[in-house]
Amino acid sequence: MKVLLVEDDLDLGNGVRMALAEQGMEVVWVRRLADAMQTLTNSVADLVLLDLGLPDGDGLSLLAHLRREKLRLPVLILTARDSLQERLLGLDSGADDYLVKPFALAELISRVRALVRRSYGQEDETLELRGICVQEQTMRVLVKGDPVELSRSEFALLVALMKRADRVLTRRLLEEQVLPGGSAESNVLDVHMSNLRKKIGEGFIRTVRGVGYVIDRQAPARAGGK
Template identity: 55%
Template sequence: MKICLVEDDLVLGRSLQSLLQDGGHEVVWVRRVSDARYWTEEQSFDAVLLDLGLPDGNGLDLLRQLRTAQKQLPILVITARDSIEDRLHGLDSGADDYLIKPFVGAEMLARLRAVLRRSHGESGEVALWTAKDLALDERRMVLTRAGETLSLSRTEFALLLTLMKFSDRVMTRRELESRALPHSDGHALDVHMFNLRKKIGEGYIRTVRGVGYVLERQ
């Protein structure tokens, strides 16, 4: 999973970054609202860990902006603001969960897993993604179109899964390459995208010239 960590405290930030990386997550750690805005606009994330007390702005304003721009993005607030009013304000502003400092690392990881499961519509481990008549079972690595199973390579599956997970926005070529083809050159993306489109058919993946690709859900 790719996590955006927004935390201005150096000691806590380093600790959380190490904890998340030890758990197998890729982490982009920023300390300011302006940097958080930049990275969440330029890159796609599976979740955001957001401190509210930031040096250049209000974390709640950033929270509302993130929720408006990316409705399905899981956001876990981590803050020292511990009053009931603060918690309600954070949840009403769009947080999926609210964790009070100081906290134990294991609890933070458990809450992060929980918000990720909820964002996928999961009560257990199964994640089913849909677009038009396509249905992709992430756990079983099975893709069907109108009930008929389609055969994809591992890379094609990773590309389609990424586009489905972030269907509310255009995915840049760099983002797709980093998630589905981390060890390939830029030409490989074109080849795999051509093969994927050929297998699933026209009308699902739209090219945004000069930027990347977006999945048409409806």
């Protein structure tokens, strides 16, 4: 799981980064609002840990941007703003959870795990969506109860699309950050995507021409797949 940590305090940021890394999470740590915006534009994240008081702006503006773009990316606010009014403002603005500083790292880890389960339907690294069941640790895939054998690249693409259902993932992002080895050869992604569609069946992966691919949480009215 990839976590975007937006925190300007060096000691706290480093402590959170190390604690999450020990849990097997990949952490991208930035200290400015602008860097957070750029990171979310150019890379994939599964969850955001967001400080509000940043050197170049208020973290709530990043949260507003995510919700305005209708991104389902879960956000956990980390802040010293502890009044009831501030907590309600954060939650009403679209945050999924709110943790007041100072906090115990054990509580943060517990809240992160709970938020991932709520947001992605995960329990023991299992993803489920529209009849597709994926167990990440064992790389086992079931489609409507039937096992499907996928290559490592096909599996990585399916997991990325399922974790970010309803969000279009660009070709560049998939080629450089999801495919093992970061291959950006002209037709490698197309070949893997075509094979993946054949194995899981048409109607799941939708092409957004000129942009990339998406799996919709709800089946489109006309599920042509391509």
